[in-house]
Amino acid sequence: MISRLREKGAGDLLKCIQCGSCTSSCIVNTVYESFNPRRIIGSIVRFNKLPEQDPWLCSSCSKCVERCPQRVNPMSIIMALRMINYEDGNAFPSRVVEFVEQIKKSGLIFPLSKESNEKRRLLGLSELKIDEEGLNEVRKILSEAGF
Ligand code: SF4
Ligand code: SF4
Structure with a gap:
Protein backbone atom coordinates (compact mmCIF):
# COMPACT_ATOMS: atom_id res chain seq x y z
CA MET A 1 0.00 0.00 0.00
CA ILE A 2 2.79 2.48 0.91
CA SER A 3 4.57 2.02 -2.44
CA ARG A 4 1.25 2.39 -4.25
CA LEU A 5 0.62 5.66 -2.42
CA ARG A 6 4.13 6.87 -3.26
CA GLU A 7 3.52 6.21 -6.95
CA LYS A 8 0.60 8.62 -6.69
CA GLY A 9 2.68 11.41 -5.16
CA ALA A 10 2.02 10.76 -1.47
CA GLY A 11 4.52 12.14 1.04
CA ASP A 12 6.69 9.88 3.18
CA LEU A 13 4.31 8.25 5.67
CA LEU A 14 7.18 6.53 7.44
CA LYS A 15 8.43 9.90 8.69
CA CYS A 16 5.18 10.40 10.64
CA ILE A 17 5.69 10.51 14.42
CA GLN A 18 1.91 10.51 15.13
CA CYS A 19 2.12 13.89 16.86
CA GLY A 20 -1.42 14.83 15.80
CA SER A 21 -0.65 18.37 14.59
CA CYS A 22 -2.35 17.55 11.29
CA THR A 23 -5.57 16.51 13.02
CA SER A 24 -5.58 19.41 15.46
CA SER A 25 -5.31 21.87 12.56
CA CYS A 26 -7.76 20.05 10.25
CA ILE A 27 -10.86 22.13 9.61
CA VAL A 28 -12.86 19.04 8.59
CA ASN A 29 -11.99 17.27 11.84
CA THR A 30 -13.60 20.13 13.77
CA VAL A 31 -16.91 19.20 12.10
CA TYR A 32 -16.48 15.44 11.51
CA GLU A 33 -14.50 14.08 14.40
CA SER A 34 -14.26 10.72 12.65
CA PHE A 35 -12.14 12.26 9.89
CA ASN A 36 -8.66 12.15 11.34
CA PRO A 37 -5.54 12.51 9.16
CA ARG A 38 -3.24 11.25 11.92
CA ARG A 39 -5.27 8.07 12.24
CA ILE A 40 -5.46 7.65 8.46
CA ILE A 41 -1.66 7.67 8.28
CA GLY A 42 -1.25 5.54 11.40
CA SER A 43 -3.59 2.85 10.12
CA ILE A 44 -1.86 2.65 6.73
CA VAL A 45 1.57 2.32 8.36
CA ARG A 46 0.36 -0.25 10.91
CA PHE A 47 -1.97 -2.37 8.81
CA ASN A 48 -0.76 -1.67 5.25
CA LYS A 49 -4.28 -1.40 3.85
CA LEU A 50 -6.78 1.24 2.77
CA PRO A 51 -8.16 3.08 5.80
CA GLU A 52 -11.92 3.09 6.32
CA GLN A 53 -12.12 6.89 6.58
CA ASP A 54 -13.55 8.73 3.59
CA PRO A 55 -10.74 10.62 1.75
CA TRP A 56 -13.39 12.67 -0.06
CA LEU A 57 -14.11 14.60 3.14
CA CYS A 58 -10.79 16.49 2.88
CA SER A 59 -11.28 20.08 1.74
CA SER A 60 -7.67 20.42 0.43
CA CYS A 61 -7.06 23.40 2.69
CA SER A 62 -3.35 22.49 3.18
CA LYS A 63 -3.28 23.36 6.86
CA CYS A 64 -1.97 19.91 7.73
CA VAL A 65 0.81 20.40 5.16
CA GLU A 66 1.87 23.65 6.80
CA ARG A 67 1.71 22.33 10.36
CA CYS A 68 3.37 18.91 10.01
CA PRO A 69 6.78 19.09 11.79
CA GLN A 70 8.02 16.10 9.80
CA ARG A 71 7.07 17.46 6.36
CA VAL A 72 4.99 14.36 5.70
CA ASN A 73 2.39 16.24 3.63
CA PRO A 74 -0.75 14.49 4.91
CA MET A 75 -2.93 16.08 2.21
CA SER A 76 -0.88 14.40 -0.53
CA ILE A 77 -1.56 11.05 1.15
CA ILE A 78 -5.29 11.73 1.21
CA MET A 79 -5.27 12.79 -2.46
CA ALA A 80 -3.39 9.59 -3.34
CA LEU A 81 -6.02 7.60 -1.42
CA ARG A 82 -8.70 9.16 -3.61
CA MET A 83 -6.84 8.06 -6.73
CA ILE A 84 -6.46 4.53 -5.39
CA ASN A 85 -10.15 4.40 -4.47
CA TYR A 86 -11.00 5.42 -8.03
CA GLU A 87 -8.57 2.94 -9.59
CA ASP A 88 -10.04 0.16 -7.48
CA GLY A 89 -13.47 0.88 -8.93
CA ASN A 90 -15.08 2.42 -5.87
CA ALA A 91 -17.91 4.79 -6.74
CA PHE A 92 -17.61 8.47 -5.92
CA PRO A 93 -19.75 9.45 -2.92
S1 SF4 B 1 1.47 16.31 11.72
FE1 SF4 B 1 2.84 15.07 10.47
S2 SF4 B 1 4.06 13.91 11.92
FE2 SF4 B 1 2.30 14.72 13.05
S3 SF4 B 1 0.76 13.09 12.94
FE3 SF4 B 1 0.36 14.44 11.21
S4 SF4 B 1 1.52 13.56 9.51
FE4 SF4 B 1 2.32 12.65 11.38
S1 SF4 C 1 -5.90 19.39 3.69
FE1 SF4 C 1 -7.55 17.99 4.26
S2 SF4 C 1 -6.68 16.71 5.87
FE2 SF4 C 1 -5.35 18.50 5.66
S3 SF4 C 1 -6.08 19.94 7.19
FE3 SF4 C 1 -7.12 20.43 5.27
S4 SF4 C 1 -9.04 19.28 5.30
FE4 SF4 C 1 -7.71 18.41 6.90
Whole structure:
Protein backbone atom coordinates (compact mmCIF):
# COMPACT_ATOMS: atom_id res chain seq x y z
CA MET A 1 0.00 0.00 0.00
CA ILE A 2 2.79 2.48 0.91
CA SER A 3 4.57 2.02 -2.44
CA ARG A 4 1.25 2.39 -4.25
CA LEU A 5 0.62 5.66 -2.42
CA ARG A 6 4.13 6.87 -3.26
CA GLU A 7 3.52 6.21 -6.95
CA LYS A 8 0.60 8.62 -6.69
CA GLY A 9 2.68 11.41 -5.16
CA ALA A 10 2.02 10.76 -1.47
CA GLY A 11 4.52 12.14 1.04
CA ASP A 12 6.69 9.88 3.18
CA LEU A 13 4.31 8.25 5.67
CA LEU A 14 7.18 6.53 7.44
CA LYS A 15 8.43 9.90 8.69
CA CYS A 16 5.18 10.40 10.64
CA ILE A 17 5.69 10.51 14.42
CA GLN A 18 1.91 10.51 15.13
CA CYS A 19 2.12 13.89 16.86
CA GLY A 20 -1.42 14.83 15.80
CA SER A 21 -0.65 18.37 14.59
CA CYS A 22 -2.35 17.55 11.29
CA THR A 23 -5.57 16.51 13.02
CA SER A 24 -5.58 19.41 15.46
CA SER A 25 -5.31 21.87 12.56
CA CYS A 26 -7.76 20.05 10.25
CA ILE A 27 -10.86 22.13 9.61
CA VAL A 28 -12.86 19.04 8.59
CA ASN A 29 -11.99 17.27 11.84
CA THR A 30 -13.60 20.13 13.77
CA VAL A 31 -16.91 19.20 12.10
CA TYR A 32 -16.48 15.44 11.51
CA GLU A 33 -14.50 14.08 14.40
CA SER A 34 -14.26 10.72 12.65
CA PHE A 35 -12.14 12.26 9.89
CA ASN A 36 -8.66 12.15 11.34
CA PRO A 37 -5.54 12.51 9.16
CA ARG A 38 -3.24 11.25 11.92
CA ARG A 39 -5.27 8.07 12.24
CA ILE A 40 -5.46 7.65 8.46
CA ILE A 41 -1.66 7.67 8.28
CA GLY A 42 -1.25 5.54 11.40
CA SER A 43 -3.59 2.85 10.12
CA ILE A 44 -1.86 2.65 6.73
CA VAL A 45 1.57 2.32 8.36
CA ARG A 46 0.36 -0.25 10.91
CA PHE A 47 -1.97 -2.37 8.81
CA ASN A 48 -0.76 -1.67 5.25
CA LYS A 49 -4.28 -1.40 3.85
CA LEU A 50 -6.78 1.24 2.77
CA PRO A 51 -8.16 3.08 5.80
CA GLU A 52 -11.92 3.09 6.32
CA GLN A 53 -12.12 6.89 6.58
CA ASP A 54 -13.55 8.73 3.59
CA PRO A 55 -10.74 10.62 1.75
CA TRP A 56 -13.39 12.67 -0.06
CA LEU A 57 -14.11 14.60 3.14
CA CYS A 58 -10.79 16.49 2.88
CA SER A 59 -11.28 20.08 1.74
CA SER A 60 -7.67 20.42 0.43
CA CYS A 61 -7.06 23.40 2.69
CA SER A 62 -3.35 22.49 3.18
CA LYS A 63 -3.28 23.36 6.86
CA CYS A 64 -1.97 19.91 7.73
CA VAL A 65 0.81 20.40 5.16
CA GLU A 66 1.87 23.65 6.80
CA ARG A 67 1.71 22.33 10.36
CA CYS A 68 3.37 18.91 10.01
CA PRO A 69 6.78 19.09 11.79
CA GLN A 70 8.02 16.10 9.80
CA ARG A 71 7.07 17.46 6.36
CA VAL A 72 4.99 14.36 5.70
CA ASN A 73 2.39 16.24 3.63
CA PRO A 74 -0.75 14.49 4.91
CA MET A 75 -2.93 16.08 2.21
CA SER A 76 -0.88 14.40 -0.53
CA ILE A 77 -1.56 11.05 1.15
CA ILE A 78 -5.29 11.73 1.21
CA MET A 79 -5.27 12.79 -2.46
CA ALA A 80 -3.39 9.59 -3.34
CA LEU A 81 -6.02 7.60 -1.42
CA ARG A 82 -8.70 9.16 -3.61
CA MET A 83 -6.84 8.06 -6.73
CA ILE A 84 -6.46 4.53 -5.39
CA ASN A 85 -10.15 4.40 -4.47
CA TYR A 86 -11.00 5.42 -8.03
CA GLU A 87 -8.57 2.94 -9.59
CA ASP A 88 -10.04 0.16 -7.48
CA GLY A 89 -13.47 0.88 -8.93
CA ASN A 90 -15.08 2.42 -5.87
CA ALA A 91 -17.91 4.79 -6.74
CA PHE A 92 -17.61 8.47 -5.92
CA PRO A 93 -19.75 9.45 -2.92
CA SER A 94 -23.08 10.90 -4.11
CA ARG A 95 -22.24 14.33 -2.66
CA VAL A 96 -19.13 14.49 -4.90
CA VAL A 97 -21.23 13.63 -7.95
CA GLU A 98 -23.77 16.34 -6.98
CA PHE A 99 -20.96 18.83 -6.52
CA VAL A 100 -19.56 18.09 -9.99
CA GLU A 101 -23.04 18.33 -11.52
CA GLN A 102 -23.37 21.78 -9.98
CA ILE A 103 -20.01 22.85 -11.45
CA LYS A 104 -21.10 21.54 -14.88
CA LYS A 105 -24.18 23.76 -14.76
CA SER A 106 -22.49 27.10 -14.11
CA GLY A 107 -18.79 26.62 -13.45
CA LEU A 108 -19.51 27.68 -9.86
CA ILE A 109 -19.54 25.56 -6.73
CA PHE A 110 -22.89 27.02 -5.68
CA PRO A 111 -26.12 27.79 -7.57
CA LEU A 112 -26.13 31.29 -9.03
CA SER A 113 -29.24 33.06 -7.77
CA LYS A 114 -30.75 36.53 -7.72
CA GLU A 115 -30.21 36.51 -3.94
CA SER A 116 -26.48 35.89 -4.24
CA ASN A 117 -26.13 38.75 -6.70
CA GLU A 118 -28.21 40.98 -4.44
CA LYS A 119 -25.82 40.22 -1.56
CA ARG A 120 -22.89 41.04 -3.85
CA ARG A 121 -24.53 44.33 -4.82
CA LEU A 122 -24.93 45.27 -1.15
CA LEU A 123 -21.25 44.52 -0.61
CA GLY A 124 -20.31 46.71 -3.56
CA LEU A 125 -19.24 43.74 -5.68
CA SER A 126 -19.91 43.33 -9.40
CA GLU A 127 -22.73 41.08 -10.67
CA LEU A 128 -21.67 37.47 -11.08
CA LYS A 129 -22.33 36.15 -14.60
CA ILE A 130 -21.70 32.81 -16.19
CA ASP A 131 -18.68 32.89 -18.46
CA GLU A 132 -19.83 30.57 -21.28
CA GLU A 133 -16.38 30.20 -22.81
CA GLY A 134 -14.82 29.30 -19.47
CA LEU A 135 -17.72 27.01 -18.67
CA ASN A 136 -17.17 25.05 -21.89
CA GLU A 137 -13.52 24.58 -20.93
CA VAL A 138 -14.54 23.36 -17.47
CA ARG A 139 -17.04 20.91 -19.01
CA LYS A 140 -14.34 19.62 -21.37
CA ILE A 141 -11.95 19.00 -18.46
CA LEU A 142 -14.67 17.23 -16.46
CA SER A 143 -15.62 15.13 -19.45
CA GLU A 144 -11.99 14.04 -19.92
CA ALA A 145 -11.92 13.15 -16.22
CA GLY A 146 -14.88 10.82 -16.79
CA PHE A 147 -17.79 13.03 -15.68
S1 SF4 B 1 1.47 16.31 11.72
FE1 SF4 B 1 2.84 15.07 10.47
S2 SF4 B 1 4.06 13.91 11.92
FE2 SF4 B 1 2.30 14.72 13.05
S3 SF4 B 1 0.76 13.09 12.94
FE3 SF4 B 1 0.36 14.44 11.21
S4 SF4 B 1 1.52 13.56 9.51
FE4 SF4 B 1 2.32 12.65 11.38
S1 SF4 C 1 -5.90 19.39 3.69
FE1 SF4 C 1 -7.55 17.99 4.26
S2 SF4 C 1 -6.68 16.71 5.87
FE2 SF4 C 1 -5.35 18.50 5.66
S3 SF4 C 1 -6.08 19.94 7.19
FE3 SF4 C 1 -7.12 20.43 5.27
S4 SF4 C 1 -9.04 19.28 5.30
FE4 SF4 C 1 -7.71 18.41 6.90
